Amino acid sequence: MPAPADTAVNAFLAQLAASGVCDAVIAPGSRNTPLTLGLTRPGTPFRTWLHLDERSAAYFALGLARQTGRPVAVVCTSGTAAANLLPAAVEATLSRVPLLLLTADRPPELRDVGAAQTIDQVRMFGSHAKWAVDLPVSDGDPATIRAARVTAARAAALALQAPAGPVHLNFPFREPLVDGSPLGPLPADDEPAPIEVPGSTAQPDAETVARLAAGFAGKRGLILAGPESRGLPVEGITALAGALGWPVVADPLSGLRAGTHRLDAVIETADALARVPEFTARAAPEVVLRFGAQPTSKPLNQWLASLEGLRYVVVDPAGGWREPDGIATAVVRSDEAAFCHALLAAAGAPAEPAWRALWLHANAAAREALADAIEVLDEPFEGEAPRLLAQVLPAGATLVVGNSMPVRDVDSFFPLLDRDIRILGTRGASGIDGVVSTAAGAAAAAEGPVALLIGDLSFFHDLNGLWPVGNYNLDLTVLLVNNDGGGIFNFLPQREAAADRFQAWWGTPHALEFRHAVALHHGRHVVLEGDGKTWGAPFADALARPGLDVLEIRTERDRNVALHRQVWERAAQAVREALAAAPAVQA
Numbered sequence: 367m368p369a370p371a372d373t374a375v376n377a378f379l380a381q382l383a384a385s386g387v388c389d390a391v392i393a394p395g396s397r398n399t400p401l402t403l404g405l406t407r408p409g410t411p412f413r414t415w416l417h418l419d420e421r422s423a424a425y426f427a428l429g430l431a432r433q434t435g436r437p438v439a440v441v442c443t444s445g446t447a448a449a450n451l452l453p454a455a456v457e458a459t460l461s462r463v464p465l466l467l468l469t470a471d472r473p474p475e476l477r478d479v480g481a482a483q484t485i486d487q488v489r490m491f492g493s494h495a496k497w498a499v500d501l502p503v504s505d506g507d508p509a510t511i512r513a514a515r516v517t518a519a520r521a522a523a524l525a526l527q528a529p530a531g532p533v534h535l536n537f538p539f540r541e542p543l544v545d546g547s548p549l550g551p552l553p554a555d556d557e558p559a560p561i562e563v564p565g566s567t568a569q570p571d572a573e574t575v576a577r578l579a580a581g582f583a584g585k586r587g588l589i590l591a592g593p594e595s596r597g598l599p600v601e602g603i604t605a606l607a608g609a610l611g612w613p614v615v616a617d618p619l620s621g622l623r624a625g626t627h628r629l630d631a632v633i634e635t636a637d638a639l640a641r642v643p644e645f646t647a648r649a650a651p652e653v654v655l656r657f658g659a660q661p662t663s664k665p666l667n668q669w670l671a672s673l674e675g676l677r678y679v680v681v682d683p684a685g686g687w688r689e690p691d692g693i694a695t696a697v698v699r700s701d702e703a704a705f706c707h708a709l710l711a712a713a714g715a716p717a718e719p720a721w722r723a724l725w726l727h728a729n730a731a732a733r734e735a736l737a738d739a740i741e742v743l744d745e746p747f748e749g750e751a752p753r754l755l756a757q758v759l760p761a762g763a764t765l766v767v768g769n770s771m772p773v774r775d776v777d778s779f780f781p782l783l784d785r786d787i788r789i790l791g792t793r794g795a796s797g798i799d800g801v802v803s804t805a806a807g808a809a810a811a812a813e814g815p816v817a818l819l820i821g822d823l824s825f826f827h828d829l830n831g832l833w834p835v836g837n838y839n840l841d842l843t844v845l846l847v848n849n850d851g852g853g854i855f856n857f858l859p860q861r862e863a864a865a866d867r868f869q870a871w872w873g874t875p876h877a878l879e880f881r882h883a884v885a886l887h888h889g890r891h892v893v894l895e896g897d898g899k900t901w902g903a904p905f906a907d908a909l910a911r912p913g914l915d916v917l918e919i920r921t922e923r924d925r926n927v928a929l930h931r932q933v934w935e936r937a938a939q940a941v942r943e944a945l946a947a948a949p950a951v952q953a
């Protein structure tokens with residue numbers, strides 16, 4: 367007979383599988399043995415993944431969940447092992463990704479008495495867990511087993527319920543953790559029917575939609591498509607833009623920058639346009655309708671926040687307040703697709719054609735100027751990396767983008783593409799940690815190629831994330847931008863204000879040779895020489911090979927700042943010339 371803990375765990379896991387959970391990431395340990403045995407038992411319905419580092423394991427689970435859209439369980443032992451799940455829990459909360467944090471614990475009698483590997487794990491993730499449960503120690507009682515099943519059903523449903531996020535389940539286990547008998551599935555005739563917890567979708571309020579439609583009619587408006595882990599309803603948004611006569615500013619993490627949907631109203635150069643005073647003076651919207659989180663571009667956000675009298679409407683299926691500039695005039699709790707459908711049906715007169723034409727005209731000028739300015743460079747430029755990826759990645763590929771400069775360069779320089787490429791990031795907390803692990807998790811669930819664009823400090827911070835790539839023969843192609851330190855700080859006031867201490871405390875040169883770390887994880891490493899025009903062939907070759915490839919671009923931080931400003935000024939000049947020939951928009 368299995369031990370009482372095994373019986374309860376078996377019931378919990380059976381319900382978890384019935385609730386649609388397919389993947390579990392396990393970090394090795396002793397106290398979590400009942401969970402490990404249950405997840406890896408013969409005939410398990412779970413796809414299980416081993417990871418040696420709890421912190422990286424949690425981000426790996428995050429990548430799996432981002433790619434699949436399903437809750438993923440991450441399992442660890444007690445003590446500081448559990449604390450290592452916190453960074454990924456923070457990211458999952460803020461980027462709305464469903465995770466199940468299954469932490470093993472000592473039983474109550476061993477807490478607060480100096481027992482080894484025992485810390486306070488109850489509600490240890492605080493506000494970064496949607497729900498936290500300290501399960502009872504199972505004694506085989508039917509009520510305890512029933513409680514385990516109900517808890518599993520609730521946890522899986524709640525992790526997915528808008529806003530999606532992590533749920534913490536703390537399992538106290540007494541010794542013996544194994545009884546020597548093999549653990550098998552519950553007998554079919556003893557296993558109750560699964561518990562169903564159906565989800566719900568927030569529908570738009572008809573009165574609100576009618577009021578918005580009337581207020582939007584004929585107005586100079588702008589649709590913002592911000593980062594969204596679930597993906598946005600691209601067809602609905604582009605159809606709505608057509609009906610309203612508005613342009614769509616597409617953040618690269620919105621899903622609208624690349625795809626087979628309509629691209630005729632999509633703006634990809636807003637970051638460059640917002641840097642041009644002549645453009646912002648003529649193209650100020652009266653209304654902004656935003657889907658997803660706040661866009662990546664700081665110049666864009668600052669410009670919109672400066673506009674007086676702007677009507678700024680955020681559509682959020684969870685009714686969350688994701689508007690840090692404090693300019694939202696309304697937050698509409700609604701499923702985005704349902705909202706687009708309802709507003710499309712109620713839409714009044716569109717804006718005058720010259721309004722959208724102004725944006726599209728300026729966008730075309732900026733697009734061409736950015737491409738030309740980069741094309742003539744005869745030295746490495748970090749802004750070339752996103753254009754290389756856009757050129758080489760095939761339909762069905764996934765691009766994971768690191769924080770700090772990579773995501774900003776993708777926002778600035780990744781063009782519109784008429785093929786489906788999924789672009790993922792970790793913009794919830796926008797940390798540089800866990801990005802390699804997230805990409806590895808995405809690769810574990812991907813059907814097409816997966817590429818990672820990442821900076822050197824972020825790569826160094828998460829080298830353990832490479833371990834499952836080699837261990838599971840995953841395919842991951844990394845484009846590593848190495849400027850020997852914190853390149854983003856060279857753009858900030860600290861560069862001049864603290865010049866005497868800048869290199870030591872912000873620039874932080876490290877002189878690391880990453881080829882050694884790549885070799886440790888059985889990958890291939892190459893340094894891409896020359897300018898971006900020579901990078902395409904080796905990257906395409908790497909993408910076609912199985913396994914881990916790291917292609918490194920080496921740049922100099924101060925020179926990188928100068929090149930960015932040179933390219934942006936070329937775009938600004940082109941936009942100014944285009945505006946001189948554009949008809950005025952009637953106020």
